[in-house]
Amino acid sequence: VELLTKQYDMLSRNCTMVPPGIDENRFFPVPSREVERIRVEQDMEAFDVLVLGRMAHNKGYDLLFQALPTLFALKPEARLVAAIGADNSAQDTKGVNKLKALAKELKIEDKIVWKNYIADEDLANIYRAAAVFAMPSRYEPFGMVAIEAMACGTPSVITVHGGLKDLIDFG
DSSP states (O other), X not given: OHHHHHHSOOOGGGOOOOOOOOOTTTSOOOOXXXXXXXXXXXXXXXXXXXXXXXXXXXXXXXXXXXXXXXXXXXXXXXXXXXXXXXXXXHHHHHHHHHHHHHHHHTTOGGGEEEEOOOOGGGHHHHHHHOSEEEEOOSOBSSOHHHHHHHHXXXXXXXXXXXXGGGTOOOO
């Protein structure tokens, strides 16, 4: 609304903001015993960090990869579950291959589990199975995946660039 009124001379009375939302009947926390069952089902482990989203430079996956050697030094049993890119397009393949090359350069390729497409019906359980969800975006207009992960009870480390910084209080 602010952008429309300031940069496009729209009258504020002619603008309405409809906030994005999630299906609370689908994205919700489950008891820890259920999380353990889901981890087995999804082939995930207790210290897995999940990153999930489309392949795009603004998503900042490379920034996360550069931070991983420190994480792995502090928590050797941690892994990254990377569900990045979904459509096997040339753009996705090129971007994922660059990330794989970066992982090799950083000597962390053996600590990354690559998942391509996550079926819609598995999405909530993938969030629940992760120890932490990471969204390292350089810019994120809103960050629906982070909201979904948090709604599932998964601790989340999110970007400070974009829409979520106005909704989330540090700590």
